[in-house]
Amino acid sequence: MEMMPAPALILLNESGRETALKLQQFFPEALVHGLAGRVDDADIQFRQTARHLQELYKNNTPIIGICASAILVRCLAPALENKNVEPPVLAVSDTGDMVVPLLGGHHGANDMARLLAAHLNGQAAITTASDLHFKIALDNPPADLHLANPEDMKTFAGHLLSGRKVRLEGDHPWLTQSGLPLDEAGDLSIVVTPKKVKGSPEKLVYHPKTLALGIGCERYASRKEVTRLVLDTLEQAGISRHAIGAVSSIDVKMDEAAVHAVAALFGHQARFFSAAELEAQTPKLQNPSDVVFREVGCHGVSEGAALAAAGPDSQLLVPKHKSRRATCALAESPEPIDPTVIGRPQGKLSVIGIGPGQDGWRTPEASRLIGEATDLVAYGLYLDLLGDSIAGKVRHNFGLGEEEKRVRAALDLAATGKNVALVSSGDIGIYAMATLVFELIQVEKRTDWDRLEIEVTPGISALQAAAARAGAPLGHDFCTISLSDLLTPWDAIEKRIKAAAVGDFVISFYNPVSLKRRTQLHAARDILLQHRPANTPVIIARNLGRQDETVIHTTLQDLDPETVDMLTLVMVGSSESRTTTTNTGARTWAYTPRGYAGKMKVSLQEKDKK
Incomplete structure (x- = not known):
């Protein structure tokens, strides 16, 4: 069965709980979607069954309903459009003794039904005629x-x-x-x-998928040129684009955008070989070149890459074709090509901020990149916050203070061709690892790091989380200052505090104290008291987004640095910041006006004149 997204397990009654747990054993990444009011404990709860199922279906999510078939049919009927793109939809009885593929039978549902029936010791109700008569679903061929x-x-x-x-x-x-x-x-x-x-x-x-496409190109060759060359070559040879089982090149082109664009066109991840591996193909080349050998260390890139990808028993099918800045060739293998076991891919480093820690504050992009990664690098606590979502992935845990070791390990792992996620809480670009990634790349100038695909994704930062919990203190100009003098001299930090105080910025203090560093927050408070009122609102936010989260409102004069620890963010308002209350005074909110009150006053005055 082809790989597909983890299915949604739909639980409408507690009577199917045991079956849902058994299904999660088979699909460890699957989440239980429970009907609110009937299911007490679920990973995701919903209130409108039909709407929820239709959204899952439209997002191409496989659906396994632990319920009667008729419920799924009635709920999904309005969403049915194209048989060729429907995700698998199966109904499983509460006891698990019957598994019925309802939709997507030839898109994985029939195969899934057989596997689940074996797992549940039940029976699969397959009704597709060709499956029953000929033991084959002709419109659901294997991946090759x-x-x-x-x-x-x-x-x-x-x-x-x-x-x-x-x-x-x-x-x-x-x-x-x-x-x-x-x-x-x-x-x-x-x-x-x-x-x-x-x-x-x-x-x-x-x-x-028995053909391997080899590509060679000049540095920064355009995607359009290389793609046109490849498609024209296939057309002239009368070859289907769907027969391409791999796209490959030499490793010095590992970061060439045009190569990756062509690979993506055929639904593949580009694979790469060393010059020595390509040089081993020289006896099979039809167009060996001494010029190419002097430049990259092998006598042919496109022909050599095609032959290397197609395997030892391959033959050159279409020799090198050229455009102004690129070449391509095709080799044929006697067997279907598995692109995941040839050469190596371009390594990827995803630099990811996961927010304060709770799932609801983690962006979908961050979750996707973590899901795609094979290896995770982080301070161990950050990975613990991800829970079961990282099951099966390789963890590389580092302690506090080992930031450079963390980043080097992530870069080195990615350079071997792995998909690596470097993870930090909050936003990884704010007082975190992202800056060190690029600093090391610039200083070290390592070729293997230079060829990596790098993607940085933001997370909800501590100052955003604190502001949201406290109200709207960042409604006007603000800044952030780290009070840690481990990497920045205190004199420089003190200048920034004074400048922010004079500029009347709302200030978020990161790293306000540590076990050994207790004086800086005292000094910062004293500086600010020289420039803004003693009753200036102050927010002390700790463990944001976690079970023991606390958010305390106080004032600048009452701020006691001894009550603050290293897991705390301290936010000090400007001279314009205010507090108000709701729920008959039970809830305090801080906010910093941006000037709307004055604007409204002018508007009212102009209206009175009219």
Whole structure:
């Protein structure tokens, strides 16, 4: 069964709880979606069943409903549009003894039903005719085959069921080991070929992913030029783009945008080989070049990369084709190509801020990048905050104070071709690891680091979280100042505090104290008292977004630095900051006016004049 997103487990009653837990054993990353009011404990709760199911379906999320089939059918009926893109939808009885694929039978649901029935010791109710008669779903081929004319599948299947025989042109074990009525004299045909062949209601055409595309290009060659070269080469050779099983090049092109653009066009991640690996292909090259050898250390990039990716028994199918700044070639393997085991990919480093720690404050982009990563690098506590969402990933834990070791480890891991997430709480670009990543890259100038794909994603910072919990203290100009003098001299920090005080900024103090550093917050308070009122609002926010979160309102004169610890952010208002209350005085809010009151006053005065 092809890889697909983790399914949503829909639980409508507590009677299906045990089955839901068994399904989570099979799908460790699946979340239980429970109907509020009927299900006490769920990862996600919903109140409107039909709307929730339709949203999941439209987002292409596989759905496993632990409920009656009719419920899923009625709820999803308004969302049904295109049979060719529907996600698997299955109904599982409360006891788990029956698994019914309702939608997406040939898009994974039938296979999933069989696997789940075996796991639950139940029975799969498969009703698709071709599955029952021939033990094969012709419109759901394995990942290394592509059906070129799915629009003809329904009619073709009807011919099969009427008793007609099939002539197989080409070979693939998925077809030869099925129960299809194969006969060399058959009047129906199934063609397995990398060539572009027109199908029909009496001819199904499958393209095996047996071709490797090799690419060479000058530095910064345009995506448009390289893509055009590749597509024109395929067209001239009469080859289907769906037969491309791998896209590869030499490792010095690992960061070349055009190579990755072409790979993405064919649904692949580009793979790369060293010059020595490509030089080993020289006896098979049709266009060896001494000029290329002098430049990169091998006699051919595009032909060599194609042959290396297609394996030791491959042959060059289409020799080097050239455009002004690029080359490409095709090699054919006798077997389908698994691109995940050839060469190595460009390494990726995702620099991720996860916010204060709770799931609701973590961005979808951060969750996606963490989900895609193979390795996670962080201070151990930050990874603990991610809970079960990082199950199965390799953790690289580092202690406090080991920031440089953390970043170096992340860069080195990514340089081996891994997908690495460097994780920090809050926003990783604010007093965190992101700046050290780029500083080390600039200072060290290592080629393997220079070739990495790097993506930085923001997180909700401590000052945003504190401001939201306290009201709206950042409504006007503000700044942040770290009171840690570990990396910045105190004289410089003191100048910044004085400048912010004179400028009347709202100030968020990061790292206000530590076990050994207790005087800086005292000094900062004394400086501010020289420039703003003693009753200036102050917010003391600790463990934001976590179970033991506390947010305390006080004033500048009453701020006691001895009550603050290293997990606390201290926010001091400007001279304009105010507090107000709601809930009959039970809840205090801080805010900093931006001038709307004055604007409203002028508007009212102008209205009175009229």
